[in-house]
Amino acid sequence: MVAPLSAWPWEHLGIFKYILYGPLAAKAWYSWMYEDNILKDLWCIHILLICTLRGLIHQLWSSYNNMFFLTRNRWIKQQGVDFKQIDDEWDWDNFIILQAMLASMASLIFPSLNTLPLWNLKGFIASLLLHVTISEPLYYWAHRFFHKPYLFNHYHSLHHSSPVPHPFTAGHATPLEHLVLCTVIGIPITGSILMGYGSTAMIYGHVLVFDFFRCLGHSNAEVVPHEVFNKLPLLRYFIYTPTYHSLHHTEMETNFCLFMPLFDALGSTLNTKSLELHKKITSNSGKNGRVPDFVFLAHVVDIMSAMHTPFALRSFASTPFCMRMFLLPFWPLTFIIMLVMWGWSKTFLFSFYNLRGRLHQTWVVPRFGFQYFLPFATKGINKHIEEAILRADRLGVKVISLAALNKNEALNGGGTLFVNKHPELKVRVVHGNTLTAAVILNEFSKDVKEVFLTGATSKLGRATALYLCRKRVRVLMLTSSTERFQKILKETPVDCQNYLVQVTKYQAAQNCKTWIVGKWITPWEQSWAPSGTHFHQFVVPPILPIRRDCTYGDLAAMRLPPDVEGLGSCEYTMERGVVHACHAGGVVHQLEGWSHHEVGAIDVDRIDLVWEAALKHGLKPVSSVNN
Incomplete structure (x- = not known):
């Protein structure tokens, strides 16, 4: 049987839980439209505004925590927040709804709340004193009480189930715990009002500062420099740090305080390692942290997909990217950030995960997809890619894999430019296309005898054609360049050359039901495919699936092993735990410990080797996996 107040009443409503704000919004709207005295229900507006600001504080702290390019040298726990923790904390904001309900009830019971002055300095002083003398010790003893076996097992264990501290973890608790927090946060506010010192600013300030410090304590990045405590030793008893609170999650019989370690000191529950660990983390903040074994050098596709980042909306980034209407209002802000990125022009850490004890990171070049097709931008883009490769080499990274447009043949010859320019590189540069080709080729059924190939003379097109003709599969290669076709034909074994056929029009494939799309094709060009055709593809962006009588394959991708740790964001449109095949190709290169660069043309003889x-x-x- 479920313990009382251990589950949220609206937990099955999903996103519809926000309808619970409806009565407040409706009342505020009604007063605005139809009542002469809007001040009568002014607190409905205040409650909604406070709830919005509370959510914003948590979101801003979450964004900061997930800006790995800023915080990676101050991590307390050296692991990422994975999908399971994100799902468990999905409804972290339930407590805001609960407290909005309680606040609306209070405004009905005490109508005088609508007539509070805007500002009263005495109210701030009174609320601070009440917080220190009543709320802090009350929370300390209540928290210790929640660590008793019954309460911990039925209530508090939920909060401790999050392995990595995060600002959203602050809200991840049961209704009973948040009712206790309502009491803790409400005593100073109520006391100040009863004393006659209440004000609107005091209520806003107390609630928002309370949330700010809760998020600070649950941050996985240390933000308080240890020098502050060296200069002001007593301050260590009046303000906690993320490191201090994190120790409570690992050594649960210590560090119970709300914000002030003073009460842990008085209650003999102060963890003696707190200061030492805090100093160690902040002292190392200027040094490089753990060096990744593998780096995937990605790029942003467009402005809308730029919002699919963990430091924007963690929940959105944990699902495959698709266009959502709620993103549209953020477009102007994202555009401004894009301009800042161009000005800053520094590759930044996007995400990371651990695979078999080896750290894998994704770095992002601050360039958007359309820039790669601007002739005057080529030099600048290559400069940033080169700087990222050299940085990885200095750090001691073993393999750096180039994503999609970063290895464009016209841009840098599939990475050849950098390897030739820096022959002394220790880091292995990998385009990963060998595994991409292997994924595409292993999608075919054994009875396929003929395929139609667009983008036939591209890097992947060439490898696909050479591989299939060796398997005695007839390849209709769509290309207008006879010179390029002849060059590929010369690489083909003599007894297989008759399986490669140059075609120049889509009409040539009107009887072929297996298409491999390596160059974007229009709906009209798709119309030449016979009914029942399957479109395999390695083109970015994917072609439009307009033919209802045909089927469309996804971009070449592979699912990472189940022992991956810390993976909490999806790679563009890929499902959870799935990465593009070129990313996976770099991972395999690193796991195998291969010492060669994988740049330029694909070695067809290695396709089966990489696949195995x-x-x-x-x-x-x-x-x-899907089948």
């Missing part, structure tokens, strides 16, 4: 290595290390093709 990927399967050996637990990576799986998405198609076989």
